[in-house]
Amino acid sequence: MAQQETRDSWEEALASLARSRGSLVALLREADPAWLAAPLGEGAWTPLMVAEHVALVEETTARVLRRLRRIAMGESLPPVPFVPGEVREGRPQAPEAVRPRGGLDLEQVLLLLARARAFLLEEAAQVPPQGSATFPHPFFGELDALGWVRAAAHHEAHHLRALQGARPPS
Template structure:
């Protein structure tokens, strides 16, 4: 197992991932609700997303992963064709990953719209995980841009990693204000 996937494995099975996701979402929402509009919508630099844009990105990534989990289930059941090959992720000159274009925020969402979107996307992911059941940890796989070939469980684990990463990122950024 590649090192990146070993890092994801620390989040465990689906039940453990769902506990992590519940905890991190609660913390994320509490944190966002404590922010002023200026803190939420301020872009610290031309190439740096606002907290609102980070939240939109989190929801776009989660929505995408939920669709992948659904498709992997359907492939396993013979109801869909396997995914075509995917492209590897791009990185910045300093080695940090770049968000795939489909997960880049568009901006312009209100606080309420962001929180509603996060909730709606999470509900869809939870439904996909429940529907997948035991199939979650079994092939087929689909290549993540940065973590390689992952089962549906691996994609769920990326959501735990991703939300925790961005929660820490925005907390650190705002702690410096």
């Protein structure tokens, strides 16, 4: 994770998520529909698939926050098998659960993004940002709730920058 993200407070991480989501939605709405549906390279995802992936990661993050909240409340939960992330040619590969299926149009992707963000914010409002409860991230190891929100903010910002760099000039 980049140095700045590791120092972000809870509020800063949530503000970063809000900024990047506004920029991502604006980019998607303003983009040429043909670009949105075209792979960004050979064997690569389309911009719509990248956005779908961002939503899937955020939904997973919300479920992790829910788990951390339940543990913080004293609930005993069964362990979840840890699957470490895979790095290929120096690049992290999306775990199966957060790989986009594709085939969604812009409005469907925007709805998926909105639902995932609402779920994340709902869970973030209820979980203690820092605590003894952690859950392993596939690439960053054991993280508390703050770590998971920081990771989500870093993840969305990373994909937003990549899409901004790949977008053809208007």
